Amino acid sequence: MTGALPREVTTSRGPLRAAVTVDRLRKTLGKNEVLRGISFTAGKGEIFGLLGPNGAGKTTTLRMICTLLAPDAGAIDVLGFDTRQAAAEVRRRVGVVTAEIGVYPRLSAVENIVYFARLSEVPEGEVRKRVDSVLDRLDMASFARQRAESLSSGQKQKVAIARAIVHDPPVLMFDEPTSNLDVLASKEIRDFMVESKARGKCVIFSTHVLHDAERLCDRVTIIHKGEVVASGTPAEVRGERLDLEDAFLRLVS
Amino acid sequence: MTATWIVYRKEIVEILRDRRTLIAIGLSALATPIVLSIISQVSTRTAAQTYTVGYTGDVPAGLDILLSGVQLKLEPVADPAAAARQQVDLGVAFLPDEIDEYYDPARQSAEIADTRLQTVLGQYNAAKAAAALQAKGVDPGILTPLRVVPHPLSSPVQAAGNAFLSFFLPYILITMILTGGFSAALDSTAGERERRTLESLLMTPAPRSRVLLGKILAVTSISLVAALAAITSMFIALSQVSLGSGPNAVHISLNPVAVPVMVWVALLLAITFSSVTLALGTLARSFRQGQAYVTPLYFITIFPASIILFIPDFNPSLAYYLIPVLNAVLVLRDAILHNTIAWPTLIVTSVSLAALGGFSWLAALRLFTREGLLTRS
Numbered sequence: 001m002t003g004a005l006p007r008e009v010t011t012s013r014g015p016l017r018a019a020v021t022v023d024r025l026r027k028t029l030g031k032n033e034v035l036r037g038i039s040f041t042a043g044k045g046e047i048f049g050l051l052g053p054n055g056a057g058k059t060t061t062l063r064m065i066c067t068l069l070a071p072d073a074g075a076i077d078v079l080g081f082d083t084r085q086a087a088a089e090v091r092r093r094v095g096v097v098t099a100e101i102g103v104y105p106r107l108s109a110v111e112n113i114v115y116f117a118r119l120s121e122v123p124e125g126e127v128r129k130r131v132d133s134v135l136d137r138l139d140m141a142s143f144a145r146q147r148a149e150s151l152s153s154g155q156k157q158k159v160a161i162a163r164a165i166v167h168d169p170p171v172l173m174f175d176e177p178t179s180n181l182d183v184l185a186s187k188e189i190r191d192f193m194v195e196s197k198a199r200g201k202c203v204i205f206s207t208h209v210l211h212d213a214e215r216l217c218d219r220v221t222i223i224h225k226g227e228v229v230a231s232g233t234p235a236e237v238r239g240e241r242l243d244l245e246d247a248f249l250r251l252v253s
Numbered sequence: 254m255t256a257t258w259i260v261y262r263k264e265i266v267e268i269l270r271d272r273r274t275l276i277a278i279g280l281s282a283l284a285t286p287i288v289l290s291i292i293s294q295v296s297t298r299t300a301a302q303t304y305t306v307g308y309t310g311d312v313p314a315g316l317d318i319l320l321s322g323v324q325l326k327l328e329p330v331a332d333p334a335a336a337a338r339q340q341v342d343l344g345v346a347f348l349p350d351e352i353d354e355y356y357d358p359a360r361q362s363a364e365i366a367d368t369r370l371q372t373v374l375g376q377y378n379a380a381k382a383a384a385a386l387q388a389k390g391v392d393p394g395i396l397t398p399l400r401v402v403p404h405p406l407s408s409p410v411q412a413a414g415n416a417f418l419s420f421f422l423p424y425i426l427i428t429m430i431l432t433g434g435f436s437a438a439l440d441s442t443a444g445e446r447e448r449r450t451l452e453s454l455l456m457t458p459a460p461r462s463r464v465l466l467g468k469i470l471a472v473t474s475i476s477l478v479a480a481l482a483a484i485t486s487m488f489i490a491l492s493q494v495s496l497g498s499g500p501n502a503v504h505i506s507l508n509p510v511a512v513p514v515m516v517w518v519a520l521l522l523a524i525t526f527s528s529v530t531l532a533l534g535t536l537a538r539s540f541r542q543g544q545a546y547v548t549p550l551y552f553i554t555i556f557p558a559s560i561i562l563f564i565p566d567f568n569p570s571l572a573y574y575l576i577p578v579l580n581a582v583l584v585l586r587d588a589i590l591h592n593t594i595a596w597p598t599l600i601v602t603s604v605s606l607a608a609l610g611g612f613s614w615l616a617a618l619r620l621f622t623r624e625g626l627l628t629r630s
Contacts, residue, residue, distance in 0.1 A: 063452075066456050067456075068452065068455060068456060068624075068627055069624050069627070069628070070624070088458045088460075089458075091456055091457060091458040092458045094456070096453070096456055098449075098452065098453075100449040102448050102451075102452070102453060103448075103450065104263075104267060104448070105448065106271060107263070107266065107267065111263075111266070115259065116457060119256060119260075119454070119457035119458070119459045120457050120458060121458055160453070163453065164453075
């Protein structure tokens, strides 16, 4: 457990309990210094936008939050657990959806989800109930028994979401989740994020689609070349500018 | 349910639905009897085939009958040396006091014809000498002062069968254990990476060592199934072939001592090969790259089996049993040929293979837990 990091975060809706706290995070991959001391806090029951151009360090940050990569310096706290000292505890509390929809092609949609439910330590007696609940929530019944290799991109993305949420994690991270999807499938993802927020989840949304961020996020942090260049509500970051995109272009150009 | 078992079950389901693996196992089970059948037919044809001997001069009386008895056909030619290059299998010039023989050692037919001719000429010369001695009232027995009476300790036909098995069985076992698990090992490592499922898998709370163990056990299982399929089909095919003739005819079969040795060696090899191929697969970024990494393994591992073919009486010291794969071949050969378990060699072999398996497991685990697995694109 970590102790010195903020326990609360102030939003336009008042104070929220911190779910993910990133503190002076540094990371070098190869010869490239990807993160140069970034800090931010995402609260429970909010959609937190992690914005930045390609290569800004968004994916690396998310990979470090879910313990796939270790920080060179700095710390990450997820619901009171340090990612370096209690990686398994953190993984139990995090679900991640990425743009690259990797599913096991020779397993059916439902088999894919059951596999991850078991690996995520959902009690055996509850697996079926949880999987059915997720299938229902994401409206997947029509293709649940089909092999994943025969599913459309949107259906595969639903499988990817289902496996990320089947263990009901309090922290959900979406890394460019709509970049390979059509308009309808993208809308479903956005609706799902809003619904998750309403359920009290901490939703971290990494994107470079600023229109989505402006509509969905309670607060945003803009990263550029591994550093935080702006933080606050979309309105605060926008300031005098016309919209978030305009403000973003000013910050990163 | 432990993570190892969860991963194992999922991998097995995926493997059983993978056409590539199933076709590989099916083909190997079919290929073995086909190869055996071809070998059997070629051997039979070679033994029964008539070879041509081109000759000049006068054929010694009675020699033509002896030659036709061993399927050597005489054919007059103008120049036996020239004819022996292509026209006939062997060239012979019958001179008054000697026979000049011409043959091309590069041609297998010439080698076989030469062996037959030498045998016949030996018998012919012995018979002539015996007749000459007898005509002078001398006992022909003086030509063989030490008569050899052979007393084989086991059936020569059975021994020939065991010699065949001692090469072929290790060869099949090693080949099938290695190749049977190739596709599955690459699919569950490089394939995961290529399909972008690896990241999701590593984000679960399941310890990576248990995930890897589940994968190794799945690949081991499929390797053993492939080996079992090939060996079963081999014995079914061998049951249709008999060695020798008449009352001495026997079918090739594995002696009871060799069976547990084979099972034990197969298990050790399967675990070791699975760890090695998974480690190499983890290094690869794609299935195709994985194939490039793993293919040389085939040649490295099949080489020891070939030693037994080319050096049939290879009688190594205990130190040789430290060499992985070669030791498996030797232990299996010893059990098949001698119908006994040599415990010192079996123990050294087991320790050697277990050490290689353990080392490969650690290497695979190290590769599987490093950050580069995800960041190297």
